[in-house]
Amino acid sequence: MDFTLNGVDKRARAGTLKLAHGVVPTPIFMPVGTQASVKSLDAIDLQVHLNAPIILGNTYHLYLRPGANLIKKLSGLHGFSQFQGNFLTDSGGFQAFSLKHNTKAHAEGIVFKSHIDGSLHLFAPQKVLDIQYALNSDICMVLDDLVGLPAPYDRLKRAVEKTTEWARASLKHHQTYAGETNHIFAIVQGGTDPNLRRQSALELGALDFDGYAIGGLAVGESATEMQDTIAHTTEFLATNKPRYLMGVGTPQDILNAIELGVDMFDCVMPTRNARNGTLFTSLGKLSIKARAQKESDAPLDPKCGCYTCKHYSKAYLHHLFKARELLYFRLASLHNLHFYLELVRGARAAILRGEYGAYKARMLSVY
Template identity: 90%
Template sequence: MDFTLNGVDKKARAGTLKLAHGIVQTPIFMPVGTQASVKSLDAIDLQTHLNAPIILANTYHLYLRPGADLIHNLGGLHGFSQFQGNFLTDSGGFQAFSLQHNAKEHAEGIVFKSHIDGSLHLFTPAKVLDVQYALNSDICMVLDDLVGLPASFDRLKHAVEKTTEWARVSLEHHQTHASPTNHIFAIVQGGTDPHLRRQSALELGELDFDGYAIGGLAVGESADEMYRTIAHTTEFLSPHKPRYLMGVGTPQDILNAIELGVDMFDCVMPTRNARNGTLFTNLGKLSIKAQAQKSSDTPLDPKCGCYTCKHYSKAYLHHLFKARELLYFRLASLHNLHFYLELVRGAREAILRGEYADYKTCMLACY
């Protein structure tokens, strides 16, 4: 994988990631397209209105429906969805965790029941990669053992050992089965225990993956515990590889994690909050449901250059939300994702100027 650091401001990093479907400048936020679709948006929205260079799709869900073979036969994720930027796909480990009443550990991986029809399936390190190769993912995540917090030391230690074991199997499989455009990231585990995080990061670092993710956070620990764990973990990750914090996503979390040396992010928050009536602006969060928006002829954010703010008033969006019109979901999602993408673009520019601390302070003042 071609990853170049263009600038560093203390621990904050600005980099360039060259992938088969375009260049990704970091720090970057990846919109979540679980079903090969970012909810309420299409490929034109993502490429033209948002200029999103990479989005995330979900291996577990796409494997179950419509199936990896069908997507492969229809041109992979890019041909199937018509999004011509890059795709990162997760391994399904989080779904096994979140749907744990349907899943259990197996000697070779994770056995789970489909939430759709109850059918039984086995995800092994090799199988989840084969699924992602069929999807033609630009970045593939390995299968890991994710544990909710709080958890016992013994359970966390077992998860680290299992994650390393599966990572070794994954890397061996990847070296003989992947195409040159399919890259692979390992996932550091260990809960909030500093010794286990160090162990996991060092063991995975010896295996020379294309990049490294920090997993197993935002699953029950406090914000302070999460930040301490990120700060500790990045100390043991290669400075020459991209770093991805999985599933973490308030503006505050992203800004703090960038300061701690993280490059890549994803979260459902911007689109989920949009659908529920909460919009992110440069003046803080705004509730479109509030009666004060009913007759306002101003845009959501006077400083915002998104498609929604250029064309529509708060009054119109308030009306759409109250009337339960589907158009509201698209316009609100476009705005929130634009805010997130501009947040990380602004962070990159500040890092390159050596002014990240000031940028972070300014942005956090509204949050």
């Protein structure tokens, strides 16, 4: 994997990540496409209207439906979905956490019961990677042991040990079976305990992964605890490898994490909030449900250059939302994802100018 740092402003970083399906400027926000589909959007929306260089797919969900072998037969995620940018796929560790009533620990990995038909499956480190190779993921996440917070120290320590054990097994398998375009990221665990985070980061850093993720956050801890943990963890991550904060978050969270040296982000917030009627603008959050939008011929944001703001009024979007028209989901999702992508693009430009502190302060004055 080719990752180059183009500029640094204190701890904030602007880089370039070169993958098989295109260049990814960092910091970057990755839209979440769990089922090889960002909800309500198609590949043209992602590539033309949003210019998104990388999106997420989910190993657990795609393994269960439609199946990794079918996707492989149909030219991998890129051919199957027609999205020609890059795909990063999660390992299934988060699903084991979020669907914990359906999972149990196993000596070789995680046993889970399908939420679709109740069938039993085992996710082991090697199997998780084989699924991702079949999907032809550009970035494959290794299986990790994710723990909700707060949690006892012994459970967090066991998660760090298991995550390192699985990472070693994953790396060995990857060196033998990966395709030329499949890259691999390890995931740092340890809850909010600084010593465990340091241990996890150093153990994984001693192994030659293509990049490193900070996992196990936004799972019950406070915002202050999350920021303190990110600040501490990034100190022990290699400067020449990309750093990915998983599942986070709000514009504030992203701006704060960029300042602490994080390069990559994903979260369902922009699309989920869009579907529920909350839209992000340069003036703050806007509720499309509000009566004030009913007769407004203005765009959602006069400073926004997204497809939605160029063509449609708040009144029209208000009408679509109230009428429960499916078109609303597409137009609102396009707008919110454009906001998030412009947020990180603005951050990158500010870092390269050496003005990230001022950029962050300006954005946080609204959010």
